[in-house]
Amino acid sequence: MRALAALAGLALLAGCGSGGTSALTIAAASSLTGAFTECGGDARLEFGGSDDLAAQIRQGVGIDVFAAANMKLPQALAAAGKAGKPVPFATNRLVLAVPLDSRIGSIDQLADAKLVVGAASVPVGDYTRQVLARLPAARRRAIEGAIRSEEPDVKSIVGKLVTGAADAGFVYASDVVASRKLKSIALPAKLQPTVVYGISIVHDSAKARAFVASVLHGNCAGSLRKAGFGPPPG
Numbered sequence: 001m002r003a004l005a006a007l008a009g010l011a012l013l014a015g016c017g018s019g020g021t022s023a024l025t026i027a028a029a030s031s032l033t034g035a036f037t038e039c040g041g042d043a044r045l046e047f048g049g050s051d052d053l054a055a056q057i058r059q060g061v062g063i064d065v066f067a068a069a070n071m072k073l074p075q076a077l078a079a080a081g082k083a084g085k086p087v088p089f090a091t092n093r094l095v096l097a098v099p100l101d102s103r104i105g106s107i108d109q110l111a112d113a114k115l116v117v118g119a120a121s122v123p124v125g126d127y128t129r130q131v132l133a134r135l136p137a138a139r140r141r142a143i144e145g146a147i148r149s150e151e152p153d154v155k156s157i158v159g160k161l162v163t164g165a166a167d168a169g170f171v172y173a174s175d176v177v178a179s180r181k182l183k184s185i186a187l188p189a190k191l192q193p194t195v196v197y198g199i200s201i202v203h204d205s206a207k208a209r210a211f212v213a214s215v216l217h218g219n220c221a222g223s224l225r226k227a228g229f230g231p232p233p234g
Contacts, residue, residue, distance in 0.1 A: 069123035174228035
């Protein structure tokens with residue numbers, strides 16, 4: 001509760017106050033679609049790449065709560081006075097996703113595959129590049145040579161895998177759970193990035209604070225666990 005109180009207080013200090021009678025608008029990373037759709041109630045939900053959603057907030061689009069697939073983007077908005085200080089609310093794991101009938105069994109088999117990744121500007125793409133940077137140079141170059149496209153969000157990566165347009169892609173473990181048409185290949189522990197999701201209040205209201213409370217320790221927290229997300233760090 002202390003984290004939630006601090007979050008709301010910083011939203012007010014940032015000059016983001018608004019009334020509590022209008023419908024709540026929540027902008028969330030596309031990987032949160034299933035969990036937030038289940039627990040969002042009558043809120044207006046907008047899903048997309050975390051970078052695109054952050055750009056909308058910078059431009060003054062009417063968003064009340066921002067849930068990103070990293071801490072970096074909401075922290076940058078807070079530093080710019082565009083949102084309150086974010087708090088971590090979930091964790092995830094990056095995995096290699098392949099169709100159910102795929103013969104690919106490890107990251108070492110990607111050199112001859114059609115690989116799709118997230119664009120560098122979105123969290124999933126950033127996490128993917130962290131993985132590749134930890135590989136020996138020759139292996140990294142071979143995998144980078146297999147990349148066929150860079151997608152704006154994880155939904156686009158999953159879509160290409162499900163339709164057969166790609167053989168493999170780096171996504172979150174929760175995306176594989178949601179698709180039911182893919183299987184995940186775990187990455188070696190030494191390659192696994194730390195994936196932490198952050199949430200912040202952009203326009204403060206009772207509804208915004210109630211939603212964040214649900215995400216931290218209420219119904220939405222339960223929906224996140226069911227969808228394959230881990231608890232926040234600490």
